[in-house]
Amino acid sequence: MATTAEATFVKPRKRRRSGLSERRLAAAMVSPSLIVILIVAAYPIIYAIWLSLHQYSVIHPGLSRWVGLDNYKDAVTSSSFWSAVKTTFVFTIISVSLELVIGMGMALLMHAAFFGRSVLRAVVLVPWAILTVGTAIMWRSIVAPDVGFFNQVLKALHLPGANTVWLAHNGYALAVMIFADVWKTAPFMALLLLAGLQVIPSDLYDAAKVDGATAWQRFVRITLPLLKPAILIALIFRTLDALRIFDLPYVLTRGSNGTTTLSLYAYQQLTDNRLIGPGSALSVLTFIIVMAVSLLYIRLAGDNLRTMAAES
Amino acid sequence: MSSQAVARGPARMRTRTRAQAGRRRTLRNQVLLWVGVVATILFCLFPFYWIINTSLKTGAELSQGSLFPHHPTLDNYSSIFQNSDFTTALRTSLIDAGAATLIALSIGSFAAYALARLRFPRKFLILAIVLSISTFPPIAIAAPLFKLWTDIGLYNTYLGLILPFLTFVLPLTIYILTSFFREIPKELEEAALVDGATHFQAFRKVVLPLAAPGLVTAGLLAFIFAWNEFLLSITLTSDPSRRPVSAAIAFFTGSSQFQIPIGTISAATVTITVPLIVLVVIFQKRIVAGLTAGALKG
Numbered sequence: 001m002a003t004t005a006e007a008t009f010v011k012p013r014k015r016r017r018s019g020l021s022e023r024r025l026a027a028a029m030v031s032p033s034l035i036v037i038l039i040v041a042a043y044p045i046i047y048a049i050w051l052s053l054h055q056y057s058v059i060h061p062g063l064s065r066w067v068g069l070d071n072y073k074d075a076v077t078s079s080s081f082w083s084a085v086k087t088t089f090v091f092t093i094i095s096v097s098l099e100l101v102i103g104m105g106m107a108l109l110m111h112a113a114f115f116g117r118s119v120l121r122a123v124v125l126v127p128w129a130i131l132t133v134g135t136a137i138m139w140r141s142i143v144a145p146d147v148g149f150f151n152q153v154l155k156a157l158h159l160p161g162a163n164t165v166w167l168a169h170n171g172y173a174l175a176v177m178i179f180a181d182v183w184k185t186a187p188f189m190a191l192l193l194l195a196g197l198q199v200i201p202s203d204l205y206d207a208a209k210v211d212g213a214t215a216w217q218r219f220v221r222i223t224l225p226l227l228k229p230a231i232l233i234a235l236i237f238r239t240l241d242a243l244r245i246f247d248l249p250y251v252l253t254r255g256s257n258g259t260t261t262l263s264l265y266a267y268q269q270l271t272d273n274r275l276i277g278p279g280s281a282l283s284v285l286t287f288i289i290v291m292a293v294s295l296l297y298i299r300l301a302g303d304n305l306r307t308m309a310a311e312s
Numbered sequence: 313m314s315s316q317a318v319a320r321g322p323a324r325m326r327t328r329t330r331a332q333a334g335r336r337r338t339l340r341n342q343v344l345l346w347v348g349v350v351a352t353i354l355f356c357l358f359p360f361y362w363i364i365n366t367s368l369k370t371g372a373e374l375s376q377g378s379l380f381p382h383h384p385t386l387d388n389y390s391s392i393f394q395n396s397d398f399t400t401a402l403r404t405s406l407i408d409a410g411a412a413t414l415i416a417l418s419i420g421s422f423a424a425y426a427l428a429r430l431r432f433p434r435k436f437l438i439l440a441i442v443l444s445i446s447t448f449p450p451i452a453i454a455a456p457l458f459k460l461w462t463d464i465g466l467y468n469t470y471l472g473l474i475l476p477f478l479t480f481v482l483p484l485t486i487y488i489l490t491s492f493f494r495e496i497p498k499e500l501e502e503a504a505l506v507d508g509a510t511h512f513q514a515f516r517k518v519v520l521p522l523a524a525p526g527l528v529t530a531g532l533l534a535f536i537f538a539w540n541e542f543l544l545s546i547t548l549t550s551d552p553s554r555r556p557v558s559a560a561i562a563f564f565t566g567s568s569q570f571q572i573p574i575g576t577i578s579a580a581t582v583t584i585t586v587p588l589i590v591l592v593v594i595f596q597k598r599i600v601a602g603l604t605a606g607a608l609k610g
Contacts (some may be wrong), residue, residue, distance in 0.1 A: 022430050022431055022432065022511060023430075023431075023432045023433075025426070025430060025510075025511050025512060026426040026430040026431075026432035026435075027432065028422075029422035029423060029425060029426040029430070030422070030423045030426045030427070030432075030438060032419040032422060032423070033419050033420060033422070033423035033442070033482060033486060034423075034438065034441070036415075036419065036475075036478050036482060037441065037442070037445050037478075037479070037482065037483075039475070040453070040457075040475050040476055040478055040479045041445045041448055041453060041479045043456075044452075044453035044456040044457050044460070045448070045452055045453060045456075047456035047459075047460065048452055048453065048455055048456045051455060051456060051459065105348070106352055109345065109348045109349060109352060112345055113345055113346075113348075113349050116346075116349045119353075120349060120352060120353070121596055121600065122593045122596050123352070123353050123356050123357060124352070124356055125589075125592045125593065125596055125599065125600075126356055126357060126360060126589055126592075126593075127356050127359075127360075128592070129536065129585065129588045129589045129591075129592040130360065130581075130585045130588070130589070131539070131540050131558055131561075131581070131584060131585060131588075132540060132542060132558075133540075133542055133558045133561060133562050133581075134363075134561070134581040134584065134585050137363070137561065137562075137577055137578070137581050138359050138360070138362065138363045138578075138581065139359065141362070141363065141366055141574055141578065142359060142362055144574075146375070147374065147375050147376065149362050149379075183355070183356075183359060187356060188603070191600050191603060191604065192603065192604055195600065195604035240447050243449070244449040244450065244451070246450070246451065246542065246543045247542040247543065247558075250542070250562070251562050262449075262451075263449055263450075263451040263543065266451050266455075267451060267454070267543065267547070270454070270455050270458075270547075271547065276455065276459070279455055280455050280456070283449075283451045283452045283454070283455055284452065286449050286451055286452060287448065287449055287451075287452035290447060290448075290449050291444075291447070294444075294447050
């Protein structure tokens with residue numbers, strides 16, 4: 001992409017006309033967005049790093065002193081930090097994997113269901129359109145003890161666990177959180193994958209059928225390889241979202257019972273405990289982790305795209 | 313190609329048995345397909361049905377957890393609309409999300425046009441900055457903005473949320489619009505340029521009107537994302553008069569302190585969700601196009 005952009009740029013083509021030159025027009029058109037981004041994103045991040053290198057007095061607001069990397073040292077030596085890291089990654093890995101599998105199922109279904117497709121496409125957008133806070137409230141009421149739908153079903157079927165307070169147990173609470181996230185975002189995954197499926201030429205499948213390939217073989221040998229770019233994009237989007245998750249655990253459990261994610265932990269330190277220095281250090285660490293994972297993905301995706309380009 | 317031809321020979325000889333087996337298989341596949349379709353519909357819609365069901369119940373019925381409301385009532389809805397905190401929050405969300413969307417569309421469309429069409433140095437760098445901003449975890453900007461906003465008086469204001477909403481709304485808009493602008497045939501602009509129009513005139517008079525569907529898509533998605541935002545909303549506001557609706561329902565406490573608020577919370581959730589669902593279903597094609605924009609071009 002970089003090379004093509006530069007290549008088109010070097011191409012010498014003199015245009016004589018009134019108005020701004022192309023370069024200056026581009027600068028003028030891009031700068032408002034860049035200025036806004038600098039003010040609301042770049043500056044706060046730098047300020048967060050600055051804050052994280054200080055200790056602030058809880059009693060005397062405004063009083064601070066330079067402590068260097070102490071806040072970071074405290075963070076990485078505390079068990080709460082590592083348990084938040086673990087929760088965040090367990091949540092991310094399980095929910096994104098489930099979303100990929102379920103999303104793939106839904107996408108194949110939508111692709112195959114000729115008459116149901118438009119209905120399905122509208123239906124799967126419903127979970128996506130519901131506020132995350134609303135989703136959390138909804139699942140909280142579904143798994144509520146006694147009156148919740150889930151326990152009612154267990155009771156009716158005489159299954160064990162009908163009296164369990166799901167959100168009050170380690171493990172179950174995280175499972176509810178994962179399920180709520182899968183419910184809300186698997187459809188999004190499905191739509192991205194469906195768009196990928198629709199551009200695979202159908203004669204490839206016809207040829208494979210004539211050659212006697214089974215449905216599974218067709219899926220593994222044709223669908224998956226050709227769908228790889230769409231899968232990668234969907235995975236990047238979802239992974240980065242999952243690593244930042246905040247609203248679900250906040251509304252479901254306020255982070256109790258093993259559901260404190262990195263964002264939530266940093267938030268609690270910042271607002272509930274008013275620890276601006278350590279809280280900022282945690283925010284910066286969260287930022288670094290998310291950035292590192294996205295760079296990793298871009299590397300992976302980059303290699304993949306290059307090999308695909310080489311093959312074609 | 314040759315393997316196909318080889319495979320066709322024996323296939324023709326066994327046509328009858330194959331056809332019968334095939335018919336049985338297609339029937340089985342059809343049944344499986346419809347089971348899958350129904351399962352997907354239930355999976356997606358049931359939880360939402362459950363919260364509608366809860367929102368239509370009051371008093372003792374709320375604690376029975378039945379599948380249908382036996383005495384459906386709109387009491388919860390009338391109570392949330394009498395709650396000024398909720399109606400104020402609705403208005404705040406409309407203002408915040410609406411303003412963020414409009415600002416992002418106006419300045420984002422300029423940037424997107426430059427990125428899609430104009431030749432200038434460091435284009436890739438700018439695109440990379442825009443995309444990387446959209447991966448920022450909001451927690452990383454929440455603390456510094458909280459401190460900054462309290463210092464300069466933007467805490468508890470509309471602008472105090474509109475600006476940070478732009479961190480994710482603006483990259484999204486630029487991203488979607490860039491891919492829409494790229495799809496507009498270049499010839500149309502070139503014709504305008506040949507006729508003596510400037511680049512900016514070509515953008516305003518030729519490209520922008522053609523990109524109207526793209527603007528609708530980007531606007532809808534931007535609005536939905538801003539309407540959804542939660543972390544910055546609860547960090548940068550505390551006053552109910554400036555709290556958007558996502559923050560308000562998380563701290564909802566019913567119309568009287570003795571009432572179990574699950575009925576009213578459900579009604580509030582349904583109320584703020586239904587308009588979005590209606591919008592999304594009406595514009596489903598455009599939204600899907602926006603969500604998948606660029607995703608397939610690598």
